[in-house]
Amino acid sequence: PAGFVSVLDEQTLVIPDATGNKRLDTVRNVLETGRLGLLFLVPGRPTTLRVNGRACVSARPELLARLTPVGKPPVTALVVQVEQVYPHCPKSLLRADAWRPERWPSADAQPTSAEVTLAQLNLPGLTLDQIEEAERESLRLRYE
The missing domain is CATH 2.30.110.10 (Electron Transport, Fmn-binding Protein; Chain A)
Incomplete structure (x- = not known):
């Protein structure tokens, strides 16, 4: 913070x-x-x-x-x-225009961390939903 x-x-x-x-x-x-x-x-x-x-x-x-x-x-x-x-x-x-949000690339045009993880792992049977759920659980365990 x-x-x-x-x-x-x-x-x-x-x-x-x-x-x-x-x-x-x-x-x-x-x-x-x-x-x-x-x-x-x-x-x-x-x-x-x-x-x-x-x-x-x-x-x-x-x-x-x-x-x-x-x-x-x-x-x-x-x-x-x-x-x-x-x-x-x-x-x-x-x-980098770090403090000029109007110059930032659209967040919608960027892959999510779960999408990047799925592409990098490239494991048969692993789904985007599973990775997103694992990310949510990881955040819950760390910050709640």
């Missing part, structure tokens, strides 16, 4: 681990390198904000209790000690 990054003090950000796809790529990278880079997008503005710093994973209950991005405390959070903050070049957002 918007605004889910918390500011603990002048040099510390906290990012709650939201319920999601159970992939630990970012956490693994932080554990291996102790570093994290963030790119903040502000809807309607082309310039982004880049934040770099040292990071760790925290499971401290007193910290997690303060973070409720989806109505319940997360299991872990990334704690970032900020070392650099600077505006980042907006060229890619400007070229």
Whole structure:
């Protein structure tokens, strides 16, 4: 959700681990390198904000209790000690017309995620309805 990054003090950000796809790529990278880079997008503005710093994973209950991005405390959070903050070049957002919905391709002209999955899996007997139901169930389990 918007605004889910918390500011603990002048040099510390906290990012709650939201319920999601159970992939630990970012956490693994932080554990291996102790570093994290963030790119903040502000809807309607082309310039982004880049934040770099040292990071760790925290499971401290007193910290997690303060973070409720989806109505319940997360299991872990990334704690970032900020070392650099600077505006980042907006060229890619400007070229992509990211904030100009009138320039976006029609959603009706794009395949759904279920259609893409069906085409990629190419399994005999697997139907679009089955994949759509699996997607709905996955979302229900993650976010309810």
